[in-house]
Amino acid sequence: MINAGDTAWVLISTALVIMMTPALGFFYAGMVRRKNILSTLMLSVSILALISVQWVLYGYSLSFGTDHAGLIGGLNWLGLNGVGQEANAGYAATIPHLAFMVFQLAFAVITPALITGAFVERISFGSFLLYILLWSTFVYAPVAHWVWGIGGWLRNMGALDFAGGTVVHITAGISALSMAMVIGKRKGYGKTPxxxxxxxxxxxxxFLLWFGWFGFNGGSALAANGLAVSAFVVTNTAAASAALxxxxxxxxxxxxxxxxxxxGAVVGLVAITPASGFVSPLSxxxxxxxxxxxxxxxxxxxxxxxxxxxLDVFACHGMGGIFGALATGLFAEKAINSAGADGLFFGNPGLFGIQAFTVAVVALFAFIVSFILAKVIDAIFSLRAKEAEENIGLDIAQHGETAFS
Amino acid sequence: MSFKKIEAIIRSEKLEEVRIALEAEGFVGMTVTEVKGRGTQKGIVLEWRAGEYRVEFLPKLKVEVIVDDFDCERAISAIEKSARTGQPGDGKIFVSPVENIIRVRTGERGDKAI
Structure with a gap:
């Protein structure tokens, strides 16, 4: 049965999470030099366009379609064929399947956008688009399936990831590390200011990210209920505590x-993400x-x-995501969410083991695949912009525009 | 008939005091430019997300006044007194000769144009 309140909340949450990708663009753009402000914004907002189409065509199906061996979704929902206004009871019984799909789209968009902080001010835009498309296909889709897809092997093992500490932040943070290694330092890095x-x-x-995160975590309850409120409250609390x-x-x-x-606020939001549906405000x-x-x-x-x-994607999202996933194994309480599990501090050390294993597997997988993608693209097209383009700034050199007149 | 250009690099926050001091001495016209520069103190250290980064040039203002030779010391001392805090970063004053002055509106030259 479709529930109007649940559907309304998930749609609003989706819009909030979609807003987070341009918000991330501004977050990053303010930290780069003025010759690369627009280029940095472009990295985020072009992903919003690219992955919105990719997700409809095949990304959603690959992530959430009929399971194959616990490893990947099937092609049964290609082009959203069969994904309609009726609910899909397996994923969310009270909202249209399309609402679940578009909520997940917002996550598939922001995750690769997080990685862009690792290679701002020197990436070749064409190579970047190719990397993002391949990364979404070969890293995001499998990991989303493992952790969130019905039949996914980590989900079946009992791994908890309420809103994407593992699927979003660990994959992005670790992939950022591999990209930073392959593409190399900005010219003059460490020598000139x-x-x-x-x-x-x-x-x-x-702070727009903070605002959007209420949809990210609160919306992950997939219903307008007490659990959504609980996730909302712990999200605000963790952001505030980390900022302080x-x-x-x-x-x-x-x-x-x-x-x-x-x-600090963003790091707190990252860390609470996997735990947000399972922990108390004090935790x-x-x-x-x-x-x-x-x-x-x-x-x-x-x-x-x-x-x-x-822009320290690994230090903020990688480390924050890893700690958040492990902390879920410590602080989770069935008293908060009966569909979850108790963590180590609530008498169940097994959950911590599962979380640690999940972190290790996902981090290793993301690093290896992202590293290979980066190396292959670099060998064929070069990941880096030309030296002269980097000197002039990518705003003018790659996009033909300037942020200020 | 000879003139001097006084270029004063001052702290941004001192502009109003310098303007008032110059005006009190009868020097009304001036040109102000936002500039970046450094002196013996070099740059400044600012806070990054964690740790610090160094900015090598500081924002300053450059005030230019053209005066009659005869008035030069008076203008300089007005700027000196009003721009000084006693801390590093108070700036510098440069004085150089000016060959001629032309008022665009009337075409007047020299001391008629000052």
Missing amino acids: MEPSNIPLTVLGA AWMVVSWIHKRPSVLGLAT AIVIGAVAAVISYYAILIRTKSGLDDS
Whole structure:
């Protein structure tokens, strides 16, 4: 039976999550140099266009279609054939199947957009589009199927990922690491200053992400019910706790920047994502705060390492996602969600083992496949923009426009 | 009939005080430009998400005033007094000769145009 309230909430949530991709574009664009603001925005918004079509044509079917050996969905829903206004009881019994499909589309869009922070200011736009299309096909679709698809092997094993800590943030964060390794540093990285173009743009983007995340996590209940409210509350709580923790740590080091606080908020949102349907608000405070400290030091270590993961996708989304998935294995409570499981702190160490195994498998898979894709594309087309294009800035060199007159 | 150009690099926040000081001495006309520069203090360290980054050039204002030779020291001391905080970063004043002045509206030259 289609439920009007559930359907309305999932549609609003979908719109919120779709908004997160341009919000991410602004979040990233404010941190790059002014000659690459539009290029950085373009990376995010072009993915919104590209994957919206890919998902309708075959992405959804590959991820959620009839299971094959627990590894991949079938081609039975190609072109959304058979995905209609009636509910699909297996995925969401009270909303139209199309609503579930388009909610999932929003996740399939933002996940590759997260990776773009690793290679801003030097990527060749054509190679980028090819990478994203192949990545969505060979990394996102399988992992989404394993964890969320009916018959997926990690789902059957009992892995918990309420809103995408593993499917979204670990895949993106780890793939960012592989891309940063293959494409190499920006010219002059570590030698000449790379001034952020517009911190207010980044802050605006970060807090639009916070706002959109209510749809991301709250909508993942797939119903307008108590669980959605619970997810909504822990989402806000973890974001706030992480923002505070980041502020305190940077204050101890020197001064509390708004860029730091905004980054902390995003890290808290990342970490609570897999746990959001299973944990209490007090657990959310701990999850957010610990995630912030981990990612803060991960950025410092990454900076020292010399690897140019330019906007720290691995430190924020990779580490945040890994910690969130593990924390789900610690803090999950059946009292919050009877369809979930108890974690280690609630008497079930088995869940922590499953979560740790899932993290390891997904991280390894994402790294290997993304690395191979990056290497192959680099060998054939070159991932990098030409040196002169990078010097001039990609806004003019690749897109023929400038952010400011 | 000879003139001087006074170029003063000042702190952005000091512009109004400098303008008032110059006007009090009878120097009404001036040109202000937003510039970036550095002195012995070099750049400034700002906060990144975690850790810091260095900005090598600081935003400053450049105030240009053209004065009669005879008035030069008076204008300079007005700027000096009004722009000074005593901290590094107060800026510098450059003085150079000006060959001629032309008022575009009337075509007047020299001391008639100042």
